[in-house]
Structure formats: C-alpha cells, structure tokens
Amino acid sequence: MPKSAIIRRFGGPEVISIEEVPHEKPGAGQVLLRHQASAIHLADPLMREGLYYFKPDLPAVLGIEGAGQIEQVGPGVNNFKVGERVSYRFSLGSYSEERVIDTQHLQKLPNEIDTKVSVAIGTRGLTAQYLLRQLYPIKPEDIVLIHAAAGGMGGVLTQWAKHLGAIVIGTVGNREKVKVAELNGCDYVINYNQDNFADVVLDITNNIGVPVVYDSVGLSAYKNNLKVLSPRGWLINYGHSSGFLPSIDAMELNTKSLVFTKASLKDFNSTAEDNHRMITEVNEMITGGFIKANITREYTLDEISKAHEDILNRKTNGTVILTFND
Ligand SMILES: NC(=O)c1ccc[n+]([C@@H]2O[C@H](COP(=O)([O-])OP(=O)(O)OC[C@H]3O[C@@H](n4cnc5c(N)ncnc54)[C@H](OP(=O)(O)O)[C@@H]3O)[C@@H](O)[C@H]2O)c1
Structure with missing residues (x-):
C-alpha cells in the first residue's frame, strides 16, 4: 500500500505519522498520480503547527506542491493521459507516494524540465x-x-x-x-x-x-x-x-x-490566463538555463520531520525537496 505523511493534530514534528493508506480510484475529472517529488516549503512546518494562514481540516496529508506521473485517469478525463508527467501547486497532499487529484490543478511538464527541478523552482x-x-x-x-x-x-x-x-x-x-x-x-x-x-x-x-x-x-x-x-x-x-x-x-x-x-x-495568478503566462515565463527561465534549482538535499518520506526541523532551524541552504522511490 502507498505511504503518506499524515497529521491528526497540530504541533511539533512528532505529530507527523507515516502511514500506509489504501489505493484510491480517480473519480470523474480526476487522475491517480504517482509522485516522484514534492516541494518542501518553510510554510509546511508552519502549517503542521497550525500557524499558517491556511489551516487544513484534520486529518490531513501535508505538502502543497508535487510532481510525478499519471497512473490512471478517471471518467471523462481526455486532456491527460496515463504516463504523462505533471506538476501542481496549492493542493494539499503532496507528502504521499500516490494521490488522487482533480485535473484542474495539473500542468503538463515540458520534456526539458526535470520533475525534481519543477518542484524545487515551481512556486518560488x-x-x-x-x-x-x-x-x-x-x-x-x-x-x-x-x-x-x-x-x-x-x-x-x-x-x-x-x-x-x-x-x-x-x-x-x-x-x-x-x-x-x-x-x-x-x-x-x-x-x-x-x-x-x-x-x-x-x-x-x-x-x-x-x-x-x-x-x-x-x-x-x-x-x-x-x-x-x-x-x-x-x-x-x-x-x-x-x-x-x-x-x-x-x-x-x-x-x-x-x-x-x-x-x-x-x-497575481488567480486567473487561468495569468497563471499560464507566469508558468510559461518561469519554464523559459529554467529551459534557458537562467535559473538553476540548486537542490542540496533530497529527503525521504520517513525523514520529513527532520526536514521540517532543518528548515525551521535555518540549517538548509539552496533548495531541499522530498523524493520517492520509483
Ligand atoms: N508571499 C508569497 O507569495 C510567497 C511565496 C513563496 C514563499 N514565500 C515565503 O518565502 C520565504 C522563503 O521560503 P522558502 O520555502 O524558499 O524557504 P528558505 O528561504 O529556503 O528558508 C528560509 C530562510 O529564511 C531565513 N531566516 C531568517 N530568519 C529566520 C528565522 N528566524 N527562522 C527561520 N528562517 C529564517 C533563513 O536563511 P538565513 O539563515 O540565511 O537567514 C532560512 O534558510 C518564506 O517566508 C515563505 O513563506 C512567500
């Protein structure tokens, strides 16, 4: 069964529990996504502590930005295919090996952009x-x-x-x-x-x-x-x-x-047009070689509490991300 990092109450790193969860089936307008990488933001430990402006309903799978490969498409989905690489931002649940997600959150990843780079630079x-x-x-x-x-x-x-x-x-x-x-x-x-x-x-x-x-x-x-x-x-x-x-x-x-x-x-990106224009510009900066991701550490799901402590204690530099085994 796939694993996720779940919290059932707000608090310190100890509230994160790595749990096996049943496979989910995508519903209408959804896909099943196998994550290859998730962003780790300073906002994530704040959300875990309940100190972020957005307080998730509990229990919650943490992480708001991920990327990976589509494993299965739900009924009525014809703009995404099994095997395509996609990324998303602002959808809770990226600290998980796999998840179901509405296609409205997804962007296709251009061939030239590495999955890990996409989460390291994405929102930033x-x-x-x-x-x-x-x-x-x-x-x-x-x-x-x-x-x-x-x-x-x-x-x-x-x-x-x-x-x-x-x-x-x-x-x-x-x-x-x-x-x-x-x-x-x-x-x-x-x-x-x-x-x-x-x-x-x-x-x-x-x-x-x-x-x-x-x-x-x-x-x-x-x-x-x-x-x-x-x-x-x-x-x-x-x-x-x-x-x-x-x-x-x-x-x-x-x-x-x-x-x-x-x-x-x-x-700044509340309309689909603005979001698309901004993503296109960011992708051009990456593919043009003007912005490098500088990923200095990849944490595993089991190490996510440690990642939170490191970022809160200013021990990280460059960008740190969460990666999953293929
Ligand atoms: N408003 C927006 O649209 C938006 C969007 C994305 C991110 N953000 C914000 O951007 C900031 C950076 O996010 P990030 O995820 O990329 O993190 P990050 O910059 O990789 O890590 C945070 C850095 O902040 C510095 N810092 C200074 N005082 C600190 C303190 N008391 N505690 C912890 N860190 C301290 C540390 O660098 P030094 O040790 O070098 O000082 C630390 O490494 C966050 O505040 C985040 O909320 C805002």
Whole structure:
C-alpha cells in the first residue's frame, strides 16, 4: 500500500505519522498520480503547527506542491493521459507516494524540465516572477537588496534579478551560506547575524540606499529595511520567517515617501490566463538555463520531520525537496 505523511493534530514534528493508506480510484475529472517529488516549503512546518494562514481540516496529508506521473485517469478525463508527467501547486497532499487529484490543478511538464527541478523552482519561480516583473519591475543597474539569498526563494530571486541586469546585495545567516549566495550571483553578500546589514548597505551605496528590498524575513529585518531604502523606495515583504511584522506606521513611511506592500502570490495568478503566462515565463527561465534549482538535499518520506526541523532551524541552504522511490 502507498505511504503518506499524515497529521491528526497540530504541533511539533512528532505529530507527523507515516502511514500506509489504501489505493484510491480517480473519480470523474480526476487522475491517480504517482509522485516522484514534492516541494518542501518553510510554510509546511508552519502549517503542521497550525500557524499558517491556511489551516487544513484534520486529518490531513501535508505538502502543497508535487510532481510525478499519471497512473490512471478517471471518467471523462481526455486532456491527460496515463504516463504523462505533471506538476501542481496549492493542493494539499503532496507528502504521499500516490494521490488522487482533480485535473484542474495539473500542468503538463515540458520534456526539458526535470520533475525534481519543477518542484524545487515551481512556486518560488512564480513568486519571483510577480515580485521582480510585476510588483516592482527591475531595471538594469537597479541595486536591490534580497534577504535570505542562499535560501530556496532567495536563490531563485537572485538569479532572476541578475538576469534582468540588477546589482544584487544579498543577506545570509552564516558564513557557509555566503558562498551559496555568491554562487547564486550576489554582487555583495552580508552575514546579517554578524554585521548590521543597514550599515553595510548604506556603505555600499554611498549612503543613497536601495530602491527596493525583497524581504521574506519579516520582524527581525523590519527597522533596518526602512533605513536602507532610498526616498520613494519599496519595501516588499513576502514572508515573515523571523516573526510577524509590527503594525505599519504611516508617518514612518512618510519620512521618505516609502511604499510598503505585503504581497502574496495568490493575488497575481488567480486567473487561468495569468497563471499560464507566469508558468510559461518561469519554464523559459529554467529551459534557458537562467535559473538553476540548486537542490542540496533530497529527503525521504520517513525523514520529513527532520526536514521540517532543518528548515525551521535555518540549517538548509539552496533548495531541499522530498523524493520517492520509483
Ligand atoms: N508571499 C508569497 O507569495 C510567497 C511565496 C513563496 C514563499 N514565500 C515565503 O518565502 C520565504 C522563503 O521560503 P522558502 O520555502 O524558499 O524557504 P528558505 O528561504 O529556503 O528558508 C528560509 C530562510 O529564511 C531565513 N531566516 C531568517 N530568519 C529566520 C528565522 N528566524 N527562522 C527561520 N528562517 C529564517 C533563513 O536563511 P538565513 O539563515 O540565511 O537567514 C532560512 O534558510 C518564506 O517566508 C515563505 O513563506 C512567500
């Protein structure tokens, strides 16, 4: 019988149980998918703890992004075939060897895109697309600050920003990650656990500051983020790995006419057309060789609790994924 990682209550890593579950048959408009890989996001342990904005009904199979091969198609499915490779995002249940899924969630994987690469970059690529190409469109020579530049999201953002011609200042949490951020393409790397990143950024920019900060760190970086922005600069917060942001003080933004936004992918790819356009662009970035996945570790289903601990404790760099035996 296939195995899944299930939670029956919210809590620490111990609430995850790896269980054998009966084979399911796909219903109308569904397929049975054998997973080859699943993304592991920082959001996953938060969801497990019940701290994510989306709280799943319990019991739940964790994991929201997967890819694999279609094993069986349900009645009325004529746009997907047995044997095709597909990927999906935002559908709970990817921490499982196999699952039934509605075809509306699926995208066919182009031959040139490896299944593991698709889950490593997938959502992160879409997020980078809206952050760099829609929300604050990067221009050549823009000096941008990207936090956690050795991480999964930061790695994709850095590579794409470099492709667009930006000068990238990246922050990282330890010495080992400095090299990773450099390999991602950062022009300058700051260890923000060692140095005050605001001082270093102002030094690099001759006290002018940067026009945009791409921030996934949240609370611990907030005050310094305001300091490093040039007048009319954009503070784009798209995550809060270190804790929730304080209430935003409009008068503080007014001191430099700053723009603050707390952005979320769902508001950029909510129509099928937008989603398709963004996925096409991400696929082009992958097949063009402009974004590499940098998968640094593949965890097995039995190791998923360990993966959660590693990501929460900032022990990972690059991208980590979950893989399954064929
Ligand atoms: N809004 C959106 O549309 C959207 C979409 C996708 C992802 N995200 C967000 O993007 C962020 C990155 O996601 P990811 O899955 O790719 O993870 P990741 O960047 O691979 O890992 C998170 C990194 O955040 C840094 N960090 C800083 N302070 C931390 C703390 N107190 N605890 C844990 N980590 C801390 C760590 O790097 P250092 O040690 O180098 O600081 C850590 O490696 C997450 O906040 C996620 O929610 C947002």
